[in-house]
Amino acid sequence: xxxxxxxxxxxxxxxxxxxxxxxxxxxxxxxxxxxxxxxxxxxxxxxxxxxxxxxxxxxxxxxxxxxxxxxxxxxxxxxxxxxxxxxxxxxxxxxxxxxxxxxxxxxxxxxxxxxxxxxxxxxxxxxxxxxxxxxxxxxxxxxxxxxxxxxxxxxxxxxxxxxxxxxxxxxxxxxxxxxxxxxxxxxxxxxxxxxxxxxxxxxxxxxxxxxxxxxxxxxxxxxxxxxxxxxxxxxxxxxxxxxxxxxxxxxxxxxxxxxxxxxxxxxxxxxxxxxxxxxxxxxxxxxxxxxxxxxxxxxxxxxxxxxxxxxxxxxxxxxxxxxxxxxxxxxxxxxxxxxxxxxxxxxxxxxxxxxxxxxxxxxxxxxxxxxxxxxxxxxxxxxxxxxxxxxxxxxxx
Ligand code: ZN
Numbered sequence: 001x002x003x004x005x006x007x008x009x010x011x012x013x014x015x016x017x018x019x020x021x022x023x024x025x026x027x028x029x030x031x032x033x034x035x036x037x038x039x040x041x042x043x044x045x046x047x048x049x050x051x052x053x054x055x056x057x058x059x060x061x062x063x064x065x066x067x068x069x070x071x072x073x074x075x076x077x078x079x080x081x082x083x084x085x086x087x088x089x090x091x092x093x094x095x096x097x098x099x100x101x102x103x104x105x106x107x108x109x110x111x112x113x114x115x116x117x118x119x120x121x122x123x124x125x126x127x128x129x130x131x132x133x134x135x136x137x138x139x140x141x142x143x144x145x146x147x148x149x150x151x152x153x154x155x156x157x158x159x160x161x162x163x164x165x166x167x168x169x170x171x172x173x174x175x176x177x178x179x180x181x182x183x184x185x186x187x188x189x190x191x192x193x194x195x196x197x198x199x200x201x202x203x204x205x206x207x208x209x210x211x212x213x214x215x216x217x218x219x220x221x222x223x224x225x226x227x228x229x230x231x232x233x234x235x236x237x238x239x240x241x242x243x244x245x246x247x248x249x250x251x252x253x254x255x256x257x258x259x260x261x262x263x264x265x266x267x268x269x270x271x272x273x274x275x276x277x278x279x280x281x282x283x284x285x286x287x288x289x290x291x292x293x294x295x296x297x298x299x300x301x302x303x304x305x306x307x308x309x310x311x312x313x314x315x316x317x318x319x320x321x322x323x324x325x326x327x328x329x330x331x332x333x334x335x336x337x338x339x340x341x342x343x344x345x346x347x348x349x350x351x352x353x354x355x356x357x358x359x360x361x362x363x364x365x366x367x368x369x370x371x372x373x374x375x376x377x378x379x380x381x382x383x384x385x386x387x388x389x390x391x392x393x394x395x396x397x
Pocket of ligand 1: 245
């Protein structure tokens, strides 16, 4: 156990902007240190060596530390305060040359003070961390007393900690909107409204997690052409694109949630019909809309990168697994079709049918906020599982 040193008498450490900067750096250092094993940041060994021109003190620190060094007179001492690195080096090395003795102890909470008692004044030729951060090296050489008394050094700025990866951007795409109501249920429920309500709920959950940024292709009842929704995600470098729907089928008995990913050829008749109806949403766009022609669609599909398709498939798998625990699912819940809105070649994209407006049971559920919350929570869980296994999650630049 290091002993607590009595405060070193003499000139108190100078305060000022430099000291503040030092403390700020120290605080930045200490925050991440709380999550590391204590032993990782400690003075593990100490050695003192002398050659013809200098005395060199080497303190092994394993990780970069913040230090401050100053001199005291009467008697002559050199003081090194090291933040957040307890002394674990055993007995300090014996003095050599102008260093008659070394003492080390906890000076105040979190600060190890190393004091070099000196027989003659010295100058600090070097006081720096080794480039790899493994040791603090202090080199001393004889110098006039006036030089000695002026010596004061602070550590170089710490190597910047790696910037935390930027939170991935999730783009939510509530289907339809504005003059395109989407499917309309038997009780008059409009798909565009439940899609928006569910997407807003999903955004709330995702943002509350603090793990994602969320952008939405629409947050109001406005029309947005399909290709624009795709571009929206692409230009923002989205990590994931989730299109949220509740379409209608001509068979009112079919109900349950389902998840769709892009494929040139639809996996089945239901997927084909949904895609055809979805893609027709652009008939509301009017003549100014530059649609995606079949040729362009084919080129786009051919450009779809394998990892994007893989990402979409993984997300679909997680969405099916999470939704299945909460709501009724359509058999073969993961289906494939040529949705325009899923055609971003570089953004993993999934379309979720929360249920079908053509089913009275689904329509009744989708009108309920608690049911939409359940759906949103399941979708958020799927995003989380996707992000956890994504290596790496694409972060926006
Ligand atoms: Zn729809």
